[in-house]
Amino acid sequence: MKEIYMDHVATNPLHPEVLDAMMPYFKEHYGNPLSLYEPGMKAREAIENARAGAAELINAKTGEIIFTASGAESNNFALKGIAYAFQNKGKHIIVSKIEHHSILNPARFLEKQGFAVTYLPVDNHGLVNPSHVEKAITDETILISIIHASPEIGTIQPIAEISRIAKEKGIIVHTDSVASAGNIPVDVLELNVDLMTFSAHQFYGPKGAAALYVREGTRIVPLIYGGIQEGGRRAGTENVPAIAGMGKAAEIAKRDLQKRIDHVTPLRDSIISSALKTDKVILTGHPEKRLPGHASFVVEYIEGEAMLLMLAAKGIYSASGSACSSKALKSSPVLISIGVPVHLAQGSVVFTLGKGTTGEDINYFNETFPQVISRLREISPYAKGWEETEAPACTAKK
């Protein structure tokens, strides 16, 4: 059976050049980067080369990159690290309601530690309104953290505009760029952020390697104390092969970025225009300001899980977009935030494309998806009468 991977926002296969770059650090260059002899020096060199590659991807200085083990760690580090470092200045943090759980849950944790958190609403396309950010700022505000691009609905936020407002008041800005870095141009100077999270496996690097950009001169409290690794800001013997892989993946992403965007954008547009021909299929997220390889929908009267399983049986691998809906029988907070009614939020499905997705894949998908919807509607408890119901007010584009 043909297999089509359409879940690139979940993770990506390793780029072959990345695997080649990693292998020596599993084998001959096994030294501890802190050791003073040759194998240690080789490992240390690998980390510093990787730091340069990662920095270049986001237009940072090499000294501004701290390697971590995951996007979740970087997000926790940013929130807790800045909150603790600046708690004497103020105890108010602003995030959006559509952040990843690795922002929302540390924010809730910080609330229990005595911080106040404002959870900003978004519009029906998932956009944060910068004027809402401005209104939410108080004399106590120390940090604003807004996700750059949503992995669930693909919407890209106006981070530069939000940063401009924050900077006028001297407030630190973090953005979670896990879904965007390596997929669209990401420049920390243009976005004017102080901290940025990005993760290797989103751009064909290995799992277990990520980074937090921390602008030079920004104080941050470490999550992990111990040795002198990462300038004392993230202790623990480094995962040298993974970091080397992240550096190589970042170099390739920088080199191939426009090619990748040009490749996936028309394929994504084909999916969207084809899917919206089926009745009562709604595009979620912004119609234009969205990730180039990201198409997400709510399909009315069908459970997302049923769609995923039937699509998987036909060789198409996709996602429902939220651990809440797929694992915990709970509506996705992101979809509820953009105004999708609770009874429709279960019908969420997300397709994300990568450099290996072909036009032939998309033709097969465009044929198969309506068939799956049609079959599931035949056996759905809503089978009778769904045609007469009104589309919800959240309809972004039909």
Place this chain on the structure above:
Amino acid sequence: MSLAEAHQLDNSRLKFLNEPMAADAETDIIYMMCPMHLLTLEDKVKEIKAGQILSILTDYDGALEDIPGWCHKTGNEFLGIYENADHYKFYIKKIKESQ
């Protein structure tokens, strides 16, 4: 979240108890956050028999809405919440053996 704020939630299913009650199984998920409260609940309900009571100890405020909602969706009985100074104890009665 204060008790008063908790009542601003979708509180149609909220029920607070004055005293703790006996439970057949207990689980402690203090410091765990969304969606661990629901995933743990699902797992632990599978381990008890129909008619038995599970208690879940949590400090996660989101559970105030989510656990009664989960019980409603799955057909289990939400018996109530006993609130302590820094945590909640939820009581859930398993209704069907197949769950």
